Amino acid sequence: PRPSIGFELARELGIVKRDEPELNALIDCPQEAEWHPEGDVWIHTMMVLDEAAKIIRQDVRGFTDDEKLQVMLGALCHDLGKPATTAVVDGRTRSLGHEEAGEEPTKALCTQWTFSQDDVAAAVAVAREHLKPAMFAMAYEKGQMNDASYVNAVRRLLKRIHPTSWKVLIAASEADSRGRAVPGADTDPYTPGERFARAIRTNRLDEAPTKPLIQGRDLLNLGFTPGPEIGRRIKLVEEARDRGEVRTRDEALELISGQM
Secondary structure, X not given: OOOHHHHHHHHHOXXXXXXXXXXXXXXXXXXXXXXXXXXXXHHHHHHHHHHHHXXXXXXXXXXXXXXXXXXXXXXXXXXXXXXXXXXXXXXXXXXXXXXXXXXXXXXXXXXXXXXXXXXXXXXXXXXXXXXHHHHHHHHHHOOOOOHHHHHHHHHXXXXXXXXXOHHHHHHHHHHHHHOOOOOOOOOOOOHHHHHHHHHHHHHOOOOOOOOOOOOHHHHHHHXXXXXXXXXXXXXXXXXXXXXXXXXXXXXXXXXXXXXX
C-alpha cells in the first residue's frame, strides 16, 4: 500500500546510491515550490508511488496484474528526466523537456531488473507522455483546441504509446498530479483524465489506434495497381489524418481520388 517505505529504506541503507543512479539523481533535485511545495524530485516521486498504489487497488479501474505493474513502473520513472534538464529560468526552477529526457534513464533503470518488453515500453511511454493529458485539457479549456482537434490529439497519443493501454498512462498521470503537497491534490477530481476517457469512449478511439483509415484493397478498388505506391498513399492519408485534415474513411477516399 505504501511502496515509498521500501524505497526510503533502500535509500537509507545506501542501496539506491550504490545500485540505482537514475533514482539517486532525484535526491536533492529541486522543483518549483509553487507547483511542488513538498520538496525535491525524490520526495515527489515517493508521493506519486503511494498515490499510484492507491489507484491500482481501485476495483472499478479493472486493471490486469500486468497493467498494475506498468502503472507502478511508470510512476517510479516518470520524472527521471528532471535531473538532466532542471535549471533556473527567469527566476523559476524549470525542467523543460524532462519528458523526452526521461526515456533513456528509464530504459537504463529497467534493464537492471527483469521486466517484459511491454512493461519497459509502458514505463518509457509514461515518462515521455505523462504531462500530455493535462496539457490537452488546458489547451481545450483555453480555446486552443476544439472538440475535433482534442479528439485527434488523443488519437495520436494512443498511437504513440501503443501497445501500452491508455488507462495505464492516465493512472500514472493522475498519480503524478495527486503526488504533491498542494491542497486538494490528493482528493479533487482528476478532470484531465475524465475528459480523456470520455473522448476515447465516445469516439471508440481505443478499438484500433494504429489501424489506418484505408487499406490496400480500398486503393485497388480505386484503380491503383499493386506496388509501393499503395503504401505511400496510405501513409499520406495517415499524415493528413494526424494533421486533422481527414477524419473518416470516406474523407480519406475523397482525398485520394482528388489526387488521381
